Amino acid sequence: MDFIHIEGVSKAYADHHVLNDLTLDIHKGECFTLLGPSGCGKTVLLRLIAGFEVPDAGKLYIDETLVADPAERLNVPPENRAIGVVFQDYAVWPHMTVFENIAYPLKIAKRPKEEIEQRVMEMVDLVAMGGLEKRYPSELSGGQQQRVALARALVAKPNLLLLDEPIANLDANLREEMRFEIKELQRKLGVTVLYVTHDQEIGLAISDRVAIMNDKGIIQQIGTPYEIFEQPVNPFVFNFMGIANFLAARLDGGRYLAGTGSQEIPWQPPENSGGVVDWVAGFRPSDVKISRAAEPGKTLKGVIRRANFLGAMMDYLVEIDGTTLRTNLETHLAISENLLFKAGDECYISFLDLHWFEAEKLKGAILE
DSSP, X not given: OEEEEEEEEEEEETTEEEEEEEEEEEEXXXXXXXXXXXXXXXXXXXXXXXXXXXXXXXXXXXXXXXXEEGGGTEEOOGGGSOEEEEOTTOOOOTTSOHHHHHHHHHHHTTOOHHHHHHHHHHHHHHTTOTTOTTOOGGGSOHHHHHHHHHHHHHTTOOSEEEEESTTTTSOHHHHHHHHHHHHHHHHHHOOEEEEEESOHHHHHHHOSEEEEEOTTSOEEEEXXXXXXXXXXXXXXXXXXXXXXXXEEEEEEXXXXXXXXXXXXXXXXXXXXXXXXXXXXXXXXXXXXXXXXXXXTTTOEEEEEEEEEEOSSEEEEEEEETTEEEEEEEEHHHHHHTTOOOOTTOEEEEEESOOEEEEHHHHHHHHHO
16 A cells, blocks of 8 residues: 655756656555665655645645645645654754653644653653653763654654654764664554665665665666665666676677677677677676686686775775776685785686676766
């Protein structure tokens, strides 16, 4: 069942068109992530759903209720949409205690004192803030302040929780901790969550489904985290979802050659090419296998251009016939298998997995 239905929504600021005829459905009870580069319009879409802004065209439904339709001059205010919102900057009141911050939406709604007490303490326990309800924000860590913001957004029992980069300001360890806590909260409460971020790792970790937007506000692909990462529909999605390597495979005299050189690649592009001549192989650093020995028909010769020791990992930049690519492997394996290279060393490369893209389409997608 679709909980949010966005139908042909457009939004512009002066001559800058952010969203153009966008249609999207979000299912009830799922954690759905809008993932895309900064400036692609994902936060604008969240603000339209929240009611903080009005679309120029299109319709927006929440739980089968029409909440925005500019053609009919309809825009239901945020307080009547049964939503909770958490932004990147927390926005907790510095002069209020944890209890008072969480209780604020219920006080505005003029709920009975006993109900406020009960529901606030339920939220305090839910976000693991027990014993801290009398503290002020200045006495809390960034992670604790974010928990207060989450509890305040959830205390009124919203049907929809909107999260706009809510953990971007936390350090790496806290970000990792909070992303799992957000997912656990969503599981316990069964609330529908729309999460907006440019962080691919968070999007993959917490989502039931993900929508990838390009910098023109156009949705490129919607799918599960596995589908998005392992089955990208185009070069933009592949390139956006982490470190991407690309190696040209050009047809020359009936053979596919690598990069700008003369090495024949031992992996064939798709058979049903439809007349496409030039292809590009896309792959992740983890898809690259590096060795010191050539295997005829299986490897390409390369040169190490950069070797970085990153503690648990070795990271290599390898040049193959004018194209550079990244690969890495665990340091203990590099030591035990004699794969500690230095800049200038020759090496041999094979691949565990390849995604094939038409060369002409790749350039435009990466530049977008």
